[in-house]
Amino acid sequence: MIRVSVMYPFTEGARFDHDYYRDQHMPMFKARLGDTCRSVQVDRGLAGPTPGSKPLYEAMCHVLCDSVEAFQAAFGPHAKEINGDVKNYTDIRPVMQISSVVA
Numbered sequence: 001m002i003r004v005s006v007m008y009p010f011t012e013g014a015r016f017d018h019d020y021y022r023d024q025h026m027p028m029f030k031a032r033l034g035d036t037c038r039s040v041q042v043d044r045g046l047a048g049p050t051p052g053s054k055p056l057y058e059a060m061c062h063v064l065c066d067s068v069e070a071f072q073a074a075f076g077p078h079a080k081e082i083n084g085d086v087k088n089y090t091d092i093r094p095v096m097q098i099s100s101v102v103a
Contacts (some may be wrong), residue, residue: 001038004063007087008092009056010045016058018044019064026061029082038064038073048092058092066096 008016022042031039041062045055063070075082086094 007060017089032078033074
């Protein structure tokens with residue numbers, strides 16, 4: 001099992017439309033990936049490690065898939081559409097990581 005994490009670093013003054021991300025982008029993303037996408041979680045950053053500090057990330061999504069190959073095969077044909085939609089909810093450049101789920 002792998003986890004694909006897409007993280008949007010908190011940037012003072014940046015634009016991020018959480019409603020659009022949750023209600024438009026992520027449903028489209030899940031629909032395009034179909035059954036390859038085992039589960040999706042969306043996080044909204046609230047705070048950093050110390051009281052009153054800003055979050056490290058404005059938002060994150062975490063997608064569980066069976067393998068890197070399965071994710072790439074499902075995402076690839078829709079990459080242009082999915083990546084093209086980013087401008088509709090943010091001007092933050094996302095950071096992506098693929099991890100092996102070990103526990």
